[in-house]
Amino acid sequence: MTKFVYLFREADGKDKAKFGGKGANLAEMTKLGMPVPPGFTITTEACTAYYKDGKKINSEINEEIFKTLAILEKETDKKFGSIENPFLVSVRSGARASMPGMMDTILNLGLNDISVEGLARLTDNPRFAYDCYRRFIQMYSDVVIGIGKNFFEKIIDDLKLSRGVKLDTDLKTEDLKELVSRFKAFYKKSQGQEFPQDPKVQLVGAVEAVFRSWDNPRANVYRRMNNIPSDWGTAVNVQSMVFGNMGDTSGTGVAFTRNPSTGEKKLYGEYLMNAQGEDVVAGIRTPSTIDHLKVTNAEVYNQFVEIANKLEKYFHDMQDMEFTIERGKLYMLQTRNGKRTAQAAVRVAVELVEEGLCSQKEALLKIEPKQLDDLLHPTFSASELKKWSPIASGLPASPGAASGKIAFSAEEAKIRTQAGEKVVLVRLETSPEDIEGMHCSEGILTARGGLTSHAAVVARGMGTCCVSGCGELIINEEEKTLTVNGKKYGPDDVISIDGSTGNIYAGTIPTVNAEISGHFRTIMDWANATRTLKVRANADNPKDAKTAYEFGAQGIGLCRTEHMFFEETRIKSVREMIIADTEEARRKALAKLLPMQREDFIGIYKEMKGNPVTIRFLDPPLHEFLPHKDTEMVELAKDLGVSFEKVKETVESLKESNPMLGHRGCRLAVTFPEIAEMQTRAVIEAAIAVNKEGGNVKAEIMIPLVGEVKELAFVKGVVVETAEKVMKEAGTKVEYSVGTMIEIPRAAITADKIATEADFFSFGTNDLTQMTFGFSRDDAGKFLPFYYGKRIFESDPFQRLDVNGVGELVKLASEKGRATNPKIKLGICGEHGGDPYTIEFCHSIGLNYVSCSPFRVPIAILAAAQAAINSSK
């Protein structure tokens, strides 16, 4: 029989899949003899069972919970619902991966009309006891029953009004008793039954609520964003309550063993005296720094420092801990590997190695590759910044620099960014409901909350710039105004925030690009020494090629030539070519494009300094280059000296019912080989020119959208013939190869045949995903939300390679390609090329390289290193 409930001391602290991160670490701390309030963990398997049983906790598990509870009651000599020594617990979620703030928690469970008296006696503090009780009713009603908090807030406000007081703290014990009775009356009125007095009923309700919260909308969004499978489920931790709000010798706090923002090796944290945990995280009161505790309670401080050091050594990583001090006694409530900024992540990783706490490879695994993105974000130009004075200053909660118009709610931020605006989200404080709006904002600014407030934690996780706790701000969310020092700013005003200094500016400040140096450089060096997968970049112009090269790209994996065609000076010749009726007229227009295209390639070759450059020939359907409004067509007709009807007719004739499945890719080269000829000439002539100046160009010509080997053979014929002709004309040779993009299912299926004509395959996973799934990215928006809602899909297949379907095709094509052409070079150049999960897959199937956008190159380098490390384990 499966065991579903484990005391902390029984649980296997290494098994996060079963006990969740929180439960596993509580077990570890318990075994390390640390002061952990006793409790037990209900496993993630129980959560899975809950869903399998139609959202019910079955009797087996129920029985186990109460059997384990009885052991705890006995050991603590406390009892559920007792007036003598009431047993109170917290009930918290704890998934395998940390999902901060996404799921539900209930504190003070076990209070009822009797045990509240016990608590009052025990603490000799009836006001405290009744305050706990009314909070519990409120929390339980919200989380377990789903009665909104605002109903209870209204009751509190009414009472305060009738008592003529303003603050909650001004309410007396009798007032709180009155509140409890009004709360219970409201509960009964709304639910048709009494507020549950039986703590066992409360407990089952709370456990169910936590299980249920695994499936709430914000948890689902978070999981999708972080690629957490929905079938993992959450564990539930039931733990004896300790109280940080038992008076002035009690308190609660959170701390990191190192600075999560900079990585500096120094205990870093905050606490609030006379408060419960939620008060710190919610950021309503501004807390004291952990250093201050040394002054007020050196003994506890020292004990905490010792524990912190011990935990860091034990887990070989920076720890993020929650603690409570109850009447002067320290309790550890949680420890976990701390979330950190990218800057901190690289510093901590390097220093852990320097301190001998872990190996280079272990250190590389500690950094979330996607996070490096933050280090590549622009910062405000130092020279520009000198010219500006901040209008206010808050806490530097998440580094980076952001400018944007002010959005006063998450919803507004979402709508305005969808409409193409850049916004900074400005809020009193943020809450878990805001997550989507936070995600799409350039930056986040809050008036309340510390460095560990919701806004700060979430922003760091997202790599979004954030300034928190800026008390100078007067925010009126309803009127949509932000007032600082008497000056009002509205939704149309731009502000800039600096997440590294906490400064806030009115207006747009220019930014400068990042570079790789210091700890980041060290990490990149280690990663480069470790990985076997090559990393290239997708770049269409010399500027992007330069960035890519500086970030460590070992070549260009995808240079899209059509992007060059859209430039204003060129589009006319492109259009002239499309409107042309004869091959001769087309050749005339192409001749005008040739020198420009050649110059593009010269620039890119030079930046890549002898690394291979894969140039993809013209891909999009020709109608994309033509205007679609009559007025523009009139203009174009005049420009080209042809009739409007002629232009209109061409535009009409090029319309397609399914452009994605139309006349594009190599189909263009089959119908108009002269285009491929011109492009080949540009590629080869540019290579000759650069080689003349001492270059060593490796040009790779990539034929797109091939589905049949004879297609490739035909276009390759044109390419080779032209290339040989150009080299003969110049009396010199250059190194070039011809390959194809594998982006059509049939190409993957017949890869053995196609490989006989190809020097390389580059998997174009964007189109391959669309065609393999049979839906277009543009149209899928209408039904994908339903697919996520019904858990048919768990992640966006355009972000993360669908390993079971599209990945299977990639694997098949790789095997088939290598079978007939063992020397074939294999790479991936879709947007997936920068996704760490996809990179791990590419490594596992033995591709030669991945290619991604220049700013993702360092991410890909680290991901490739991690893949190499993980696969050699």
Added chain:
Amino acid sequence: MTKFVYLFREADGKDKAKFGGKGANLAEMTKLGMPVPPGFTITTEACTAYYKDGKKINSEINEEIFKTLAILEKETDKKFGSIENPFLVSVRSGARASMPGMMDTILNLGLNDISVEGLARLTDNPRFAYDCYRRFIQMYSDVVIGIGKNFFEKIIDDLKLSRGVKLDTDLKTEDLKELVSRFKAFYKKSQGQEFPQDPKVQLVGAVEAVFRSWDNPRANVYRRMNNIPSDWGTAVNVQSMVFGNMGDTSGTGVAFTRNPSTGEKKLYGEYLMNAQGEDVVAGIRTPSTIDHLKVTNAEVYNQFVEIANKLEKYFHDMQDMEFTIERGKLYMLQTRNGKRTAQAAVRVAVELVEEGLCSQKEALLKIEPKQLDDLLHPTFSASELKKWSPIASGLPASPGAASGKIAFSAEEAKIRTQAGEKVVLVRLETSPEDIEGMHCSEGILTARGGLTSHAAVVARGMGTCCVSGCGELIINEEEKTLTVNGKKYGPDDVISIDGSTGNIYAGTIPTVNAEISGHFRTIMDWANATRTLKVRANADNPKDAKTAYEFGAQGIGLCRTEHMFFEETRIKSVREMIIADTEEARRKALAKLLPMQREDFIGIYKEMKGNPVTIRFLDPPLHEFLPHKDTEMVELAKDLGVSFEKVKETVESLKESNPMLGHRGCRLAVTFPEIAEMQTRAVIEAAIAVNKEGGNVKAEIMIPLVGEVKELAFVKGVVVETAEKVMKEAGTKVEYSVGTMIEIPRAAITADKIATEADFFSFGTNDLTQMTFGFSRDDAGKFLPFYYGKRIFESDPFQRLDVNGVGELVKLASEKGRATNPKIKLGICGEHGGDPYTIEFCHSIGLNYVSCSPFRVPIAILAAAQAAINSSK
């Protein structure tokens, strides 16, 4: 070293791949001791080499040709270019599969200024010799050099004018000599060199021309239509000339051992005295029947009959023979299995078995399955026909009945049928250039030519109704008029032709459908006893279901429910559902559709009499059901009692950039499960109703466009829940299963997972082809012609399954599906389901059934039988 040239007596008559059909059979006849003029065959491998060597005959092959020629010269005691005994040859193509009239032939080769004199002396007929010479110059210039025949015709016309004569036959020997000299002068002027006098040069030129003609446009079109691979190549047969035009004791003819139109066992053919072969085939003079030969030359006739009988027994099949009589002596120039009408094909096959000439299985293999289509064609209703009098009568050249407006050229026929008209092509005579226009016409009517004329042969091959040689017609192709008995008909007049009687009518005559009886029934019975693959039909209504059942379908493989939605009485409710904003409003509209949909299913179930019926749930994107013009939207808004803006908004919101890859198929059921609920209810309620009346319904619910198993699981959940509910309501059970269409590449790739939720897979090869190739059928028209032109594709992948790509996916999915669900039923329901080549593939990978349009069921039955026979060989 490969041998490329074989004397007829050396060649292997069984190896058609190497020697071509004509060459192989010449070899067989030679070995059988029949009077075949001596000659040799240049193999198809030489043709392949010719193309490989850049369209050049290499020196090895050249040498071999002349070495073999020398042997022939010695054996015949004739010499190339000799004045004493000139050696003249014909040079003819001969591919593995018969491609009548598609490639080139040159006669009288070897004539020059000297040998023409030799021929004159030898035949004692200078006029004949010079006529041969001028014909040869004309033919050589046309076929080898590419100088159009019309230039030479002009020279002849000029000469006739100056001589004051009207007919070619009125030209005297001196005139012909003059013509030869004018032809040669024109040749020199146009080519800058003399007409080649060296017969060896002539021969090489002619052989190259035949090789080249393998790749001419009409041969390519023919191959594509008949699925003949372009890499087979053609052989060349070089044969001593015999002359059917040496006077009144000479002649030439063609004959069949049985009647190719009816299959009757009786020698059937035609000949012309004093003519060359081309004269018979071209249909310029109307020939005598073969029976007439008995009267004029009983000895030759008897010899020919004996040879014909011997050949039929030797080849176990009806023979189509060409012969020449030179001065009373019979020569056999060709024999091959004769092309025949479908009616003849089934009769011949059955009678060959009855005569003990072959087994049932061999007989089944003699019928081209696609040809059966002709037997399923409608004929004129006998009762209607009584009311009509023919306006004229010609030869019954190809059976069937056709009505249509008159098209006076192949080009016109093409254009008008593309515009949606039905036309009958009316021509003096047809030529190979007309092939595409003949293909798209309802029927073909010619004024000249016999039953073996070009029009007759090609029409029979195509299964198109044809009346030929109707001399009463006065056709003016330029003025586009047809005059019969003084009455004029133009392009807007409809005529009807009866290919079985040769009658021509003015106006449209109603037709009746075919039924399976007689020899056809026998063939179907043999096929049914032989095949293992089941055959179902695609039918969306009771009428089609009835036809399918009568033709032998063993179930419905695809019933498309959306077709029912388009009916005028229903479309309003469908639109109401689409415009609805809420689930409730949608359910209201669906409730109106339920009884209609149920009635459809009841009708279909009844017709299928207990055979399985696969019902595909709603598939197309919803915008297909909405109007797209503003005026129609105004109408609809009024109808539904909503605002125009509301309708317009819905129409706009449903627009998609790639509808094929959009919100359709099971994606509709995921977003609007209530549609699937309604359809399930209709399926099950209909089954309950039919079973109540003693039916035994096997309903198969098919979920379209599945790409991921969870999609299917979700929709299946809705289906099963609804079905169980409906059955519980009715207090009865019905047999139903749930499966999916495999039409998305990802479904094929993940078929092992999908099979765990599916009772059956039906391969939707239309969409699967589009998605696997990455092009849409609607858009591919722009580039596919180039693909055919460049031989990248050899057949239309929408007609014939692409076995290497799409077929590979089908095979993979079948294997994966069976691996996880060994009981899974596998079928195909795309349009490919009726293609014999595809059916053979389906048999080979072990599918359970194919499903095709009702009229293709007999074809599929025969093809399935052939597949079973071939695979057991």
